[in-house]
Amino acid sequence: MKTFRPNVLRNLPAIAALFLFLAAHAVAAQSPTAQIVGATNKFLSTLDDAQRKRVQFAFDDQQQRARWSNLPISSVPRAGLSMGELNSAQRSAALAAVATVLSRKGFEKVQHIMEADELLRKDAPKPIFGKDLYFISILGTPSEKTPWMLQFGGHHLALNITISGERGMLTPSLVGAQPALYKVNDTTIRPLGEESDRALALLNALDEAQRKQAILTYRVADLVLGPGQDGKTIQPEGLEASAMNEQQRTMLLDLIAEWATIVHDSSPGPRMAEIKSGLNETWFAWSGATTADAGRNITAYYRIQGPNLVIEYAPQPLGGDPSMHVHTMYRDPTNDYGRKATAK
Amino acid sequence: MLGCTLLLLAAVPAGAHRLDEYLQATTIALEKGKVEADLRLVPGVAVFPMVFAQIDGDADGSVSPAEERAYAHRVLDDLSLRIDDTPLPLRLVSSAFSPKVLLEDGRGEIRIELEAEVPGPATRHRLVFENRHQPRVGSYLANVLVPANPDIRISAPERNYDQSSFRLAYTDASAASGSAAWGWPDLALAMLTLGLVVSAWRVTVRTRRSHQALRARPVGDQP
Numbered sequence: 001m002k003t004f005r006p007n008v009l010r011n012l013p014a015i016a017a018l019f020l021f022l023a024a025h026a027v028a029a030q031s032p033t034a035q036i037v038g039a040t041n042k043f044l045s046t047l048d049d050a051q052r053k054r055v056q057f058a059f060d061d062q063q064q065r066a067r068w069s070n071l072p073i074s075s076v077p078r079a080g081l082s083m084g085e086l087n088s089a090q091r092s093a094a095l096a097a098v099a100t101v102l103s104r105k106g107f108e109k110v111q112h113i114m115e116a117d118e119l120l121r122k123d124a125p126k127p128i129f130g131k132d133l134y135f136i137s138i139l140g141t142p143s144e145k146t147p148w149m150l151q152f153g154g155h156h157l158a159l160n161i162t163i164s165g166e167r168g169m170l171t172p173s174l175v176g177a178q179p180a181l182y183k184v185n186d187t188t189i190r191p192l193g194e195e196s197d198r199a200l201a202l203l204n205a206l207d208e209a210q211r212k213q214a215i216l217t218y219r220v221a222d223l224v225l226g227p228g229q230d231g232k233t234i235q236p237e238g239l240e241a242s243a244m245n246e247q248q249r250t251m252l253l254d255l256i257a258e259w260a261t262i263v264h265d266s267s268p269g270p271r272m273a274e275i276k277s278g279l280n281e282t283w284f285a286w287s288g289a290t291t292a293d294a295g296r297n298i299t300a301y302y303r304i305q306g307p308n309l310v311i312e313y314a315p316q317p318l319g320g321d322p323s324m325h326v327h328t329m330y331r332d333p334t335n336d337y338g339r340k341a342t343a344k
Numbered sequence: 345m346l347g348c349t350l351l352l353l354a355a356v357p358a359g360a361h362r363l364d365e366y367l368q369a370t371t372i373a374l375e376k377g378k379v380e381a382d383l384r385l386v387p388g389v390a391v392f393p394m395v396f397a398q399i400d401g402d403a404d405g406s407v408s409p410a411e412e413r414a415y416a417h418r419v420l421d422d423l424s425l426r427i428d429d430t431p432l433p434l435r436l437v438s439s440a441f442s443p444k445v446l447l448e449d450g451r452g453e454i455r456i457e458l459e460a461e462v463p464g465p466a467t468r469h470r471l472v473f474e475n476r477h478q479p480r481v482g483s484y485l486a487n488v489l490v491p492a493n494p495d496i497r498i499s500a501p502e503r504n505y506d507q508s509s510f511r512l513a514y515t516d517a518s519a520a521s522g523s524a525a526w527g528w529p530d531l532a533l534a535m536l537t538l539g540l541v542v543s544a545w546r547v548t549v550r551t552r553r554s555h556q557a558l559r560a561r562p563v564g565d566q567p
């Protein structure tokens with residue numbers, strides 16, 4: 001006589017597969033914002049009261065919004081919780097929340113930047129670098145409807161992501177790397193390689209008259225609109241995209257997408273549409289060497305500036321090879337910190 | 345994910361901060377009748393001792409508020425602002441210094457805010473800003489903000505290669521129609537016009553009187 005139990009055991013793999021399928025389907029059916037809110041709340045649930053108090057801020061906390069930098073935390077202390085003070089489960093939950101708010105490519109870039117900083121830690125005389133020194137903070141209450149913000153950053157990284165409905169707004173954000181080129185086993189990692197290569201390809205696609213417009217006659221030694229420069233819009237210079245042909249404009253948009261696609265996948269569409277709508281008034285300016293060694297980053301500065309966009313790429317000539325140390329800035333002067341989402 | 349054997353392709357500088365340059369970034373803002381300049385100064389590690397020697401006037405190793413102000417004025421003395429070829433005095437509005445421990449490590453900064461009044465009602469101006477502070481190690485940035493006032497329009501700025509010299513032309517459409525005080529050329533023109541009107545009026549009155557006198561004279565008196 002057959003019993004029920006052996007049947008269950010026999011069918012266990014099928015049941016488990018069905019369960020996993022349903023679970024995966026349920027997650028997939030969730031909107032990206034629901035997944036972000038779920039992952040963030042899950043992270044918060046791993047914290048004790050004291051930790052929760054440290055990681056959460058009011059959505060309109062201006063001081064916390066502006067508490068970011070390219071510099072190590074010893075120079076510009078961050079608030080929130082550092083990865084180094086979280087236990088393994090908390091740290092996994094924190095990084096899962098960050099991964100959810102970013103695209104797969106964006107999260108990979110973040111990991112490469114942190115890994116580069118880990119390399120600096122091994123050579124540094126003081127404990128001011130490394131993956132443990134990246135901070136997470138939450139401004140406002142995670143919600144699918146009302147705006148809130150997730151911040152994640154440390155040395156060479158400052159992500160300020162405002163979530164408003166289905167949109168994730170990544171401005172202002174600083175993305176940098178040092179070393180900007182390293183190897184893991186046999187794989188070469190260039191955290192900002194595409195940002196360098198696509199820009200050089202665009203410059204090379206310009207004709208002589210366009211290059212004369214685009215290439216500035218002066219040296220630009222650093223970011224102009226870096227940390228502490230919120231709310232400023234400088235006079236644009238260089239070559240306007242209205243003077244580019246369609247192929248060049250497509251190349252410019254592909255270059256801009258390197259920043260616009262860091263955030264989770266449902267956001268770049270609307271963001272790129274905004275940027276396209278202002279493309280005719282978008283400028284491309286270049287300062288410095290117009291060539292680069294194969295497989296290495298450019299040593300030139302460039303800026304892309306439009307009605308709702310500022311991108312700066314600034315190699316750092318700080319006693320070493322500028323191609324190995326890069327700061328980049330990504331802003332929307334009309335919508336930094338999700339200003340539009342909260343405008344009354 | 346990446347935690348395996350890591351091999352650097354090139355030597356990594358130990359620090360992530362400025363070394364042998366003195367970054368001096370100026371942002372200029374144009375307003376009606378006024379120019380504002382915001383300076384951000386970041387001394388590199390290698391040049392900090394030289395910069396600090398200028399800041400620490402009594403060489404006691406620490407910086408007092410008076411020494412900070414004195415250094416801000418020293419920087420100010422190395423700057424020049426000209427509007428329409430006329431030097432304009434820059435006024436120190438504020439200054440803020442990062443702690444010495446950060447500055448000496450190439451990670452701090454000095455912020456200095458300056459402003460100057462632009463006299464006169466002219467609508468077109470040529471601005472020239474020059475920074476000659478620590479030129480041997482200076483690494484300069486100079487930029488102008490898009491004016492918040494839509495009446496002010498800027499031409500493409502020009503710079504020398506190291507950005508220590510910055511110039512642009514701008515127009516302020518509100519200057520002519522605004523309530524700004526009249527300049528001496530305007531007053532002179534107004535006085536001249538008034539004088540001409542008064543003279544014309546006197547001549548007219550005299551002419552009328554003489555005509556009236558002629559008409560009123562008795563017939564028998566005529567030759």
